[in-house]
Amino acid sequence: IVNETWPHRPQVLEVEVYHSRRLLHSAVHLYAESPRGRHLVAVAHTIDNNTVPTPQDLAYSNEGGNNFRTVSLNPRRGERGMVIKTHEGDWALVTAEWAGLCNGVPADGRGRPGCPGHLVLKIHQLRQFQTRSIILPYERREYTFCLGGVTIDMERGVLEVGVGNPCLVENISLALSAAVLHVLCQPRPDRPVIGQTNRIPVEKLSMLHALGYYADSAPHNSFLRSCMGVDCGGCGSCGGCGGCGGCGGCGGCGGCGGCGGCGG
Structure with missing residues (x-):
């Protein structure tokens, strides 16, 4: 990224993107060049329910609400x-x-x-202490x-920032x-879609390519569901995938010998 706010002295901002399925973690590091070298100026990384509570933890539904004090995940x-x-x-x-995903229904007539x-x-x-929603x-x-x-142009992979933006790196x-x-x-x-479909042309969106859409290491939701089960949402918070031992991962299924596995 090149900051051209000062055309006679443009500043280069470097972006590093990290994805790890092993750690279930993604991050973006933003660096700025200066006469003293390269400096980390901003970091963005994924968070989970160890940091932000679930709506059930708060006994509150966050749907349609903008109450900052009840932010949930x-x-x-x-x-x-x-x-x-x-x-x-x-x-x-x-x-x-x-949101808004809807499968098409084929028919002999009008589907x-x-x-x-x-x-x-x-x-x-x-x-x-402000919250806003964007679709x-x-x-x-x-x-x-x-x-x-x-302004984010996903197809061209270009970011445009107005002069005088008070929170440029943020x-x-x-x-x-x-x-x-x-x-x-x-x-x-789950498998390649054949024929004409109503879909998002990801292959044409350069920004998504750069941020890891096709990276094998990206811990996206489809990966979480495929390896951890659909019902638990892939976080382990309910024990459905064994993340907290709720399914016997802590020995409840006989892992400690309770079923006679050790001769007890």
């Missing part, structure tokens, strides 16, 4: 979250889920077309949108986080 709905940090501390917490759905973002400004306009086949004064990190959350949340087909 619901893995059963495939919600994912990222926190954005700078040298001043946590700047924003972003949660996302994929019902499907809908690929869209990404819903909730941006919690931690220093201003990315994929259903209108629009892949350019604005977040925090940053808002760039927000834009990159939105792309990473798309990578993590978008449903993936």
Whole structure:
């Protein structure tokens, strides 16, 4: 990324993206060049229910609400979250889920077309105690949108920031986080789809390529469900996948010899 706010002295911002299925973790590091060298200026990384509670933990449904004090993360709905940090501390917490997905219904006559759905973002400004929701306009086949004064062109892979943006690195990190959350949340087909379909043309969206859509290491929701089970949402919080021992992972199934496995 090149900061051309000062055309006579453009500043280069470097982006590093990390994905790990082993750690179930994704991160974006943003570096800036200066006469003294390369410096880390912002970090965004995924969070889970060890950091943000579930709605059940709060006994509160966060649907349609903008109450900052009750921010939650619901893995059963495939919600994912990222926190954005700078040298001043946590700047924003972003949660996302994929909504509006509808399978098409074939018919001899007039069938019902499907809908690929869209990404819903909730941006919690931690220093201003403000929350706002944004729906990315994929259903209108629009892949350019604005977040925090940053225009993101997903097809060209270009970020444009207006002159005088007071939170330059923070808002760039927000834009990159939105792309990473798309990578993590978008449903993936179990097998290649043949023929004409109503879908998001991911192969044409350069921004998603750069942020790891095709990376084998990306811990996206489809991967979590395939290896951990659909019902538990892939977080282990309910014990359905054995993440906390709820299914016998702690010995409840005889792992400690309770079933006579050790001759007891």
